[in-house]
Each structure stands twice: as structure tokens, then as C-alpha cells.
Amino acid sequence: MRRLIYLIPLGLLLACSATPSVEPLDVSDWPASPAHSAASPPEAKAYQLILTEVRQGELEKAQKATEALLATHRQDANLYLLKVKILLTRGRQQEALDFLTTQIQEQPDFVELLALRGQVLLDLGYKESAKQDLIAAEAAGVVRVELQVALAQIYQEDKNLHRAVEHLRKAIAIEPENDQLWFQRAQAELQLGQLQQALLSSMRTIELKPNNPRYQQFYIDFLSYTGQKSALGRQLKEMVKRFPDEPWFALHLSTWHIEQMELLPAKQVIEEALKHQPKDHLLHFQLATILGAEKEYDRAVEHFKQGLETKPESYLAMVQIGRIYLAQNELEQAVEWLEKARETGSRDLFVFESLARIYNQRGDSFLAEQVIVEGLNLEGDNTALLLEYGTLLERRRKYDKATLAFEEALKQHPKNNFILGKLGNLYRISKNYDKAVQYLETASKAQPRSPWIKAHLVELYTETENWPKALSEIEEMMEQNPDDYWPYAKRALIRLKQERLTEAESDIKQAIDKNPEAHWLREFEGQILARLDRPKEAARAFELALASNPDNAFLLVRLGYARLHFDRDKALEAVTAALDLEDFELSGLELYLYLKGQTAQTWGFEPQGLEAQIYELIIHKKTEQASAALKKLKSPYQPYLKFFADILEEGPNARLSVYSKKPLQGAPAWFGFYQAAHAMFLKEQDQALAHLQASHQARPEDPWIQARLAYGYELDKQYEPAIQLLNQHLTQRPQSLWAKLRLALNYDMAGHPKESESMYLEILAQYPEDHIALNNLAWLYVTAKDPALRHLEKALELSQKAVKLSPTSANLDTLAEIYFLKQQYKMALRTIERALDQDRESLDYFKKQKKKILRALQASQGKD
Numbered sequence: 001m002r003r004l005i006y007l008i009p010l011g012l013l014l015a016c017s018a019t020p021s022v023e024p025l026d027v028s029d030w031p032a033s034p035a036h037s038a039a040s041p042p043e044a045k046a047y048q049l050i051l052t053e054v055r056q057g058e059l060e061k062a063q064k065a066t067e068a069l070l071a072t073h074r075q076d077a078n079l080y081l082l083k084v085k086i087l088l089t090r091g092r093q094q095e096a097l098d099f100l101t102t103q104i105q106e107q108p109d110f111v112e113l114l115a116l117r118g119q120v121l122l123d124l125g126y127k128e129s130a131k132q133d134l135i136a137a138e139a140a141g142v143v144r145v146e147l148q149v150a151l152a153q154i155y156q157e158d159k160n161l162h163r164a165v166e167h168l169r170k171a172i173a174i175e176p177e178n179d180q181l182w183f184q185r186a187q188a189e190l191q192l193g194q195l196q197q198a199l200l201s202s203m204r205t206i207e208l209k210p211n212n213p214r215y216q217q218f219y220i221d222f223l224s225y226t227g228q229k230s231a232l233g234r235q236l237k238e239m240v241k242r243f244p245d246e247p248w249f250a251l252h253l254s255t256w257h258i259e260q261m262e263l264l265p266a267k268q269v270i271e272e273a274l275k276h277q278p279k280d281h282l283l284h285f286q287l288a289t290i291l292g293a294e295k296e297y298d299r300a301v302e303h304f305k306q307g308l309e310t311k312p313e314s315y316l317a318m319v320q321i322g323r324i325y326l327a328q329n330e331l332e333q334a335v336e337w338l339e340k341a342r343e344t345g346s347r348d349l350f351v352f353e354s355l356a357r358i359y360n361q362r363g364d365s366f367l368a369e370q371v372i373v374e375g376l377n378l379e380g381d382n383t384a385l386l387l388e389y390g391t392l393l394e395r396r397r398k399y400d401k402a403t404l405a406f407e408e409a410l411k412q413h414p415k416n417n418f419i420l421g422k423l424g425n426l427y428r429i430s431k432n433y434d435k436a437v438q439y440l441e442t443a444s445k446a447q448p449r450s451p452w453i454k455a456h457l458v459e460l461y462t463e464t465e466n467w468p469k470a471l472s473e474i475e476e477m478m479e480q481n482p483d484d485y486w487p488y489a490k491r492a493l494i495r496l497k498q499e500r501l502t503e504a505e506s507d508i509k510q511a512i513d514k515n516p517e518a519h520w521l522r523e524f525e526g527q528i529l530a531r532l533d534r535p536k537e538a539a540r541a542f543e544l545a546l547a548s549n550p551d552n553a554f555l556l557v558r559l560g561y562a563r564l565h566f567d568r569d570k571a572l573e574a575v576t577a578a579l580d581l582e583d584f585e586l587s588g589l590e591l592y593l594y595l596k597g598q599t600a601q602t603w604g605f606e607p608q609g610l611e612a613q614i615y616e617l618i619i620h621k622k623t624e625q626a627s628a629a630l631k632k633l634k635s636p637y638q639p640y641l642k643f644f645a646d647i648l649e650e651g652p653n654a655r656l657s658v659y660s661k662k663p664l665q666g667a668p669a670w671f672g673f674y675q676a677a678h679a680m681f682l683k684e685q686d687q688a689l690a691h692l693q694a695s696h697q698a699r700p701e702d703p704w705i706q707a708r709l710a711y712g713y714e715l716d717k718q719y720e721p722a723i724q725l726l727n728q729h730l731t732q733r734p735q736s737l738w739a740k741l742r743l744a745l746n747y748d749m750a751g752h753p754k755e756s757e758s759m760y761l762e763i764l765a766q767y768p769e770d771h772i773a774l775n776n777l778a779w780l781y782v783t784a785k786d787p788a789l790r791h792l793e794k795a796l797e798l799s800q801k802a803v804k805l806s807p808t809s810a811n812l813d814t815l816a817e818i819y820f821l822k823q824q825y826k827m828a829l830r831t832i833e834r835a836l837d838q839d840r841e842s843l844d845y846f847k848k849q850k851k852k853i854l855r856a857l858q859a860s861q862g863k864d
Contacts, residue, residue: 030054030085043069050082059090077112077144084120093124111140115147122150130154145174145181152184161192179208183215186222195226213239213246220252232256240269247273247280254286266290281311288320297324315346322354331358342371349380356388365392366833383409383416390422399429417443417450425456428463436460449480458490470494485514489521496528504528519548523555526562530621535565553578557588560595561621568595580736586677587648589704594619602702603637604668611637618645636667640674652681661687663694672698673705676712685715696725703732707739714742719750737763741772748776753784774802775811782818792821809835820853825860828853 030051046069053062066083073079080103087096100117107113118133134151137144148171155163168185175181186201202222205215216239223232236253243249250273257266270287277283284307291300301324304317311317318341325334335358338351352375359368372389376382386409393402403426410419424440427433440460443453454473461470471494477487492507508525515521526541539562546555560575572595578588593599594615605611614633617626618641630642639658646654656678664672672695679688689712695705710725726743730736744759760777763770781795799815812835819828832853 030082043073047079047082054086054089059086062086063090074107075110077116080113081116081119084116088120088123096120097124111137112142112144114140115142115144119146119150122154127154127157143174145171145178148174149181149184152188156188161188164188165192165194177208179205179212179215182208183218186218190222190225198222211242213243213248216243217248220249229256229259233260240273244273244276247277247283251282251286254290258290263290263294279310281307281309281314281317283307284310285314285317285320288317292320292324297328300324313344315341315344315348318344319346319348319351322351326354334358342374347378349375349378349382349385351375352378353384353388356385356392360388360392360395363395364834365395368392381412383412386412387419387422394422394426399426402426403430415446417446417453420446421450421453421456424453424460428456428460431463433460433464448476451477451481451484455486455490458487462490462494465497467494467498483514485511485518485521488514489524492524492528496531501528501532505532519545523558526558530558530562535562538562539566539570551581553582553585553588556581557585557591560588560591564591564595564620571595580733580738582738586644590644591619603640603670605637611635611641614641615644618648621648623649636671640671643674643678647677654681663690669695669699669702669705673708676708685712688712689716703729710742710746714746714749717749719746722746723750723752737767737770741770741776744773745776748780753780753786753789756780757789769801769805771802771806771808771811774798774805775814778802778818779814782814782821792818796822807834816853820856823856823860825853825856828856 046065050062050065050069053059053065063083063086066079066086070076070079070083080100084096084100087093087099097117097120100113100120103110104113104117114133115137118130118137121127121130121133130150131154134147134154137147138151148167152164152167152171155161155167165185165188168181168188172178172181172185182201182205186198186205189195189198189201199222202215202219206212206219209215216235220232220235220239223235233253233256236249236256239246239249240253250269254266254269257263257269267287267290270283270290274280274283274287284303288300288303288307291297291303301321304321304324308314308317318337322334322338322341325331325337335355338355341348341351342355352371355371356368356375359365359371368388369392372385372392375385376389386405390402390405390409393399393405403423406419406423406426410416410423413419420439420443424436424438424443427436427439437460440453440457444450444457447453454477458470458473458477461467461473471491474487474491474494477484488507488511492504492511495501495504495507505525505528508521508528512518512521512525522541522545526538526545529535529538529541539559542555542559542562546552546559549555556574556578560571560578563571563574572592575588575592575595578585579592582588590599593602599615599619600607600612603611603615605615610629610633614626614629617629623645626645630638630645633641639656643654643656656674659678660675661679661684664675672691676688676691676695679685679691689709692705692709692712696702696709699705706725706729710722710729713719713722713725723743723746726739726746729739730743733739740759740763744756744763747753747756747759757777757780760773760780763773764777767773775798778795778798781789781791781798784790796815796818799811799818802811803815812831816828816831816835819825819831
């Protein structure tokens with residue numbers, strides 16, 4: 001069936017015409033008088049008195065009065081019906097049926113009783129039994145409108161519309177002036193597709209009751225259904241004039257104008273109707289929709305809000321307001337209204353897709369996940385939600401689950417190149433290279449000019465060392481977008497791996513020319529220049545990279561190694577700064593010891609011996625010469641020197657060939673230090689601690705062993721010995737920020753809050769934007785048992801600054817706790833949810849925190 005097209009969702013329009021519930025003692029549909037024509041005035045008066053008693057709820061009294069009348073008027077069908085209705089109103093259904101059955105048995109010739117019982121059975125839901133009685137009554141010659149209407153109802157429910165129309169015609173033959181019968185007949189004929197008959201019946205209905213708006217509405221719907229647009233427009237205009245207080249006609253006339261692309265008259269009709277019905281929510285919604293189409297967003301929102309004052313539960317209007325704010329890129333307002341729609345019960349996928357996208361863009365994937373999971377349970381095409389979910393999981397590095405989400409989306413859209421590309425990259429990350437090639441190459445063939453798909457292909461071919469294909473894709477990217485720096489940087493990386501250093505240098509310079517603000521390109525340039533044995537230029541590149549991140553210990557060490565070749569003092573300056581930030585970077589520590597002339601003393605080999613010469617080659621990164629010399633070296637130092645050389649090349653992936661889980665007996669202390677380093681790479685904390693204890697026993701004054709052992713004790717929750725070692729370390733290296741932070745933390749954990757506070761204040765005086773010190777001091781102020789150290793407002797200020805500088809899960813957790821203590825539970829909940837999203841490894845802890853906050857929030861709302 002073709003339907004009217006509404007600007008506002010049809011459900012809103014139907015809501016205004018819902019049938020009101022009937023009061024239980026309403027007798028408007030009961031027989032108004034006795035049926036027998038010879039009823040005397042006293043009898044009629046008694047009958048009306050009974051109806052009055054029913055209205056007043058005096059049902060038992062009314063029943064007795066009815067039975068008294070029946071005693072003298074046993075052939076009055078309306079009296080029987082009256083008693084039955086009273087019994088039904090009293091909830092005595094079976095008694096009513098039994099009464100009628102008894103009367104039918106006692107008066108078999110009084111066939112009207114069959115019709116009455118049929119009507120009662122139908123009202124009680126016994127359709128088949130009702131049908132038998134009604135057919136029998138009709139066959140016996142009962143002529144009652146109610147009988148024919150009841151049969152029409154039964155046949156209509158049975159989808160036998162022809163029989164239903166037949167009985168309605170019989171009813172009309174009995175009461176030809178009954179407008180309701182003509183209306184029911186018109187509706188049934190329209191359902192049958194008997195358009196001419198339906199039109200005639202509709203016209204007759206209007207003729208009988210021309211001022212009944214419901215009949216006029218049916219006629220208008222008939223014109224719309226049959227596509228009589230001109231007649232429809234004329235009729236609507238006439239009805240708007242005749243029924244100015246009936247908004248239905250104005251809404252439909254407005255919609256008719258919109259279909260004719262006549263927005264101005266559509267708007268004028270609604271504005272005029274609002275003068276008569278200023279609080280009608282549908283009129284406001286329709287006008288708001290028109291204003292939205294005209295991009296008069298402020299007025300549109302105003303009218304949607306006015307409509308919501310009357311219809312506050314209309315989530316459809318809330319969605320429309322959300323759409324308007326999205327169109328204006330006012331995301332905060334959009335989220336507010338879309339969330340209201342969601343809370344009110346909207347099942348519109350647009351709501352969930354929009355909220356998920358916004359939360360994902362904000363990086364607030366905890367809220368995004370809640371919305372997505374809820375939206376995925378709704379009916380409809382949920383591809384957009386699956387894609388948002390996949391993106392969210394990918395950002396969390398939950399690659400297997402992200403893959404499942406995108407695979408599910410691919411089932412719905414198997415040729416979608418975006419999904420194919422994302423899946424290909426996820427399979428690349430999980431090292432399923434066969435599937436990665438399959439998906440990415442399929443996507444690339446369909447969209448050969450897609451830069452992001454090509455970029456994923458380049459990454460894939462680089463990882464699989466398929467250099468020709470990787471370089472071919474890069475060249476195509478360069479042709480498509482010569483100004484993009486990324487392909488040049490990627491080609492430089494490939495050529496570095498191929499040892500084509502001159503070409504790599506050329507590529508990285510072009511990348512830098514195209515994006516001089518990307519400081520990581522400078523770091524990459526420094527690596528290439530160092531490999532080309534041009535240390536001064538490499539050092540300059542590292543200095544430029546450090547401009548945006550001056551506290552990057554890793555870069556500072558690289559700068560130190562570059563400067564080693566031409567300025568040892570500057571090299572020492574760089575590596576010292578690195579060690580002040582982080583004492584556990586072995587390559588930096590060894591360079592520091594070398595520049596301080598302490599290598600031979602630390603390692604324990606002869607200053608001029610073969611081990612020292614090989615060490616010199618390693619520290620200067622003369623890899624080939626060092627490797628050849630190590631192969632010939634027959635010395636206990638050989639595996640440790642090789643381990644150091646491997647660390648310079650591979651970092652934590654390096655492995656010590658003579659690793660022992662137990663402390664070495666009689667070996668140099670530095671061997672134990674390196675054994676501990678290997679244990680830390682393997683995350684074997686107990687073994688690392690044992691090796692460091694043995695090394696410290698052999699060389700108690702060594703500040704580096706002190707520092708590492710202190711950290712080992714901290715991990716083992718032995719805070720007092722950690723404090724002692726850190727204090728010893730700081731007597732030799734008082735400038736170490738790392739040692740001060742560890743000392744302050746260990747003071748706090750050991751139950752020395754005042755000493756901890758003093759150390760944090762000392763750190764912040766020198767480094768006012770150190771987010772770790774800010775966060776830890778804030779935590780101290782809210783957890784200290786000493787009331788003199790409880791400073792909630794100071795803690796809030798410190799914590800907010802820490803989160804602004806670095807929104808880590810630890811910093812967010814502190815801020816959430818402060819909001820909780822200040823009874824700002826909604827802020828606490830939002831903050832802990834951000835922490836939960838940041839750190840999935842500490843899921844159980846953050847969930848417990850969230851439950852604590854939720855309980856407090858619910859309790860506070862209960863009090864309100």
C-alpha cells in the first residue's frame with residue numbers, strides 16, 4: 001500500500017489520535033431504554049434509574065432493580081442485555097453466560113437471547129462459540145444491528161472481508177442513517193480494494209455527519225491512497241478552514257505542499273495552525289523540520305524544544321535536535337541531545353552510530369564501547385557500528401577482536417574496500433601475511449588510487465622483505481601525490497635496510513623538505529648519517545629531533561654516540577642528561593662510563609688489553625670489526641661483550657649466551673650486573689634481584705648497582721633497603737631526577753609521608769611540570785593518614801595539572817579518587833572510565849574503583 005510521506009515520523013502523527021481508555025462505569029454504549037415499544041413512562045423511568053445507579057457504582061442495587069423489571073417484561077431483550085452488562089461489570093462473566101444459557105433453555109423461542117449470548121461471548125474472546133450463536137440467531141430471524149456488526153467483526157478478524165462487508169450492508173439496511181456503520185463499511189471496502197464502493201460509502205458517511213473530522217480524515221487518506229493529488233490539495237485546504245482547531249489537517253496540508261516543493265506555504269500553514277493550537281507538539285515538530293530544511297537551525301531547535309515541553313518523551317524530536325547540532329559541528333550539544341534520545345528509549349541506529357563516532361574521535365572508547373554494544377543489539381544494518389567497534393578495538397591493540405568485528409562487517413558488505421583494507425592491515429599486524437596480501441591486494445585493485453590502502457601494502461611488503469613490490473607501490477604513491485612526505489620516508493627506511501645508504505639519505509632529505517615539522521624524520525636522518533660515518537651531521541639531526549622532546553633519554557643517548565666521534569665533552573653532557581632521566585638504559589650507561597674513563601675499572605679487564613680494544617670498537621659502533629674480534633676472543637668477557645654489542649643493535653631483544661638463574665660465585669660484579677639486565681629483559685624479577693644483591697656485595701659503592709638494586713627492592717616491596725640505597729646513590733649523583741622520584745615514592749610506600757612530601761616538593765621546585773611528581777604528591781595528599789598532610793584542594797590542583805600534561809591511567813585514577821572524596825561522583829565516574837579505557841591491563845582494579853563510585857552516585861541520587 002502506498003502511504004503518505006510525512007516530514008515527521010509517522011509514529012508521532014499516530015500518537016495524537018490514540019483512542020482514550022474507557023472508564024469502567026461508562027454506560028454510553030448500553031441500551032438507553034427498554035426494547036418493547038409499549039413501555040410505559042414508569043417503566044422507562046425505572047430503566048433510567050437503573051442506569052443512574054450503574055453510573056454511581058451501585059451495581060448490586062441496579063441488578064436487583066433490573067431483575068424486578070424482568071419479572072414482568074420477560075420478552076424485553078434490552079433488559080436481559082442490561083442484566084448481563086451489570087454482571088460483567090461486577091466481574092461475574094460465568095454467571096452472565098450461565099444466566100443467558102438458562103434463559104435460552106427456558107425460552108427456546110426467544111431467539112434474541114442467542115444473539116445476546118453471541119455478543120457476550122465475542123466480548124469475552126470466545127469467537128467461535130460467539131459465531132455459532134450469532135449465525136443461529138440470524139437464521140432464526142433476529143434482526144438486530146448489533147448482531148450484524150458482531151458478525152462483521154468476526155469475519156474481519158478472520159480476514160474474510162467480503163463476508164464482513166456483507167454483514168455491514170445488512171446492518172445499514174436496518175439503520176440506514178447510522179454514520180458509524182457507513183464508516184466501518186468504507187474502511188472494509190478500501191481494504192478489499194473496492195475503491196468506487198469505498199468512495200461512495202465515505203461520501204455517505206460525510207453526508208450524514210459532515211462535521212466529524214475523523215470521517216474527513218479518512219476521505220483525505222483515500223484521496224492520497226488513490227493518488228488524486230489535486231483533489232487532495234483542494235480538500236485539505238477546505239478542511240483547514242473548516243477545522244482550524246484540528247491540527248491533523250494543517251499537518252497534512254503542510255506535507256502536501258512539501259511534496260510539491262512549496263516550503264513557504266507549508267511553513268505558513270503550520271504557523272497559522274499554531275495560532276489556534278500553540279501547544280500542539282506535532283505542529284512545532286513539523287515547523288522545526290521545515291526550518292531545518294531551510295537551514296534556519298536556531299529557530300528549528302527552538303520549535304523542537306517547544307514541542308518537547310508538551311511531549312517530553314519524544315526521542316524522535318531529540319534526535320532531530322542532535323542532527324541539527326551535528327550539522328553545525330556543535331558536538332557537545334549534539335552528544336547531549338543524542339544521549340537524551342538514547343536514555344528516553346530511541347532505537348534509531350543513527351543515534352548510536354553518531355555517538356560511537358564522536359566518542360571514538362575523542363578517544364573516549366569506554367563510552368564508545370557502551371554505545372556500540374547497545375546499538376549492536378538493535379535491528380537494522382549495523383555495519384557502521386561494527387566498523388566503529390573494530391576501530392576502537394584496534395586502537396586498544398585488541399587485534400584479534402578487531403578482526404572479528406571487521407569480518408562480521410565484511411559478511412554484510414563483501415565488496416566494501418574500506419573493510420577489506422582494514423582487515424588486510426589487521427592480518428598484517430597479526431603476521432597472517434597470506435590473508436593480509438589477499439585482502440589488501442583485492443582492495444587495492446578496486447581502488448588503485450587509495451593512499452591509505454597503498455600505505456598498508458607498503459608496510460606489508462616491507463615486513464615480508466618484498467622490496468620490489470614495496471618500492472613499486474611507493475613510486476605509485478609518489479606519482480599520485482608528489483607532495484606527500486611519507487612515501488619518501490618509507491623508501492628511505494627500505495634503502496637503509498638494503499644498505500643503500502646514499503639513496504636513503506636522499507629520500508629522507510626529500511621527506512624532511514616536504515614535512516619539516518615532523519621531528520621523527522630528523523631522528524631517522526640521524527641514524528642514516530651515523531651509518532654513513534658522518535657524526536657531526538648525525539648529531540645535528542638528533543639535536544633537531546630533540547627540539548620537540550628535550551627529555552627523550554633514548555634520543556639523548558643517540559646524540560651522545562654521534563658526538564663521541566668529534567666532541568667527547570658534549571657527548572658526556574648528552575648521555576649524563578639521559579641517565580638523570582632514566583638509569584636503566586644500558587647503552588647510555590656504558591657510553592657514560594667510557595667517557596668518564598671508568599670502563600676498565602667497572603668491567604675489571606686490563607685498560608690496554610684485548611677486551612678493552614674490542615670494547616672500544618663496540619662503543620664506536622664499528623660493528624664488523626668488533627664482531628670479527630669477538631669471534632677470536634678466548635676470554636670470560638667474550639659473551640658479556642657480545643651481549644653489550646647486541647644490545648646496541650637489538651635493544652631488549654638481545655640475549656646473553658651464558659645466562660644463569662643463580663648468582664655467580666667469584667665473578668666480576670659487572671657480570672652479575674649484566675646477568676640482572678638479561679633477567680629483566682626476560683621479566684624474571686627474582687633472578688634479577690639475586691644477581692644485583694651479589695653484585696652489590698662485591699662492589700657496594702657502585703652507584704649504578706645501587707640504583708638497580710634499589711629498583712629491585714622496590715619491585716619486591718622492600719622499601720627500607722631501597723630508600724637506603726637511593727640515598728647512597730644521590731650522594732654521588734645528586735642531580736638525578738629518576739633517583740629522587742624513586743626515593744619519594746619509596747618513602748611514601750614505607751610509611752614516611754613527610755619525607756616523601758619534602759622530596760616531591762624539591763623535585764617540583766626544579767621541575768614544575770613533572771607529571772609523575774605532580775600526580776604522586778596529589779595521591780599522597782589524599783591518602784596520608786596524618787591529618788596535617790590531607791590537602792584535598794591542593795591535591796585537586798596538582799592532579800588536574802598532571803592529567804593536563806599527561807592523561808595516563810595512573811594520573812586519571814588519582815583525579816577520579818579526588819573527585820570521589822569531594823563527592824563529585826559524576827566527574828569521578830567519567831574520569832575513572834577514561835582511566836579504564838587507557839589501561840586494559842589493570843582492568844580489575846579500575847572496575848572495582850568504578851563500582852565504588854557508582855554505588856556512591858546511586859546512594860546520593862537516592863537521597864535527592
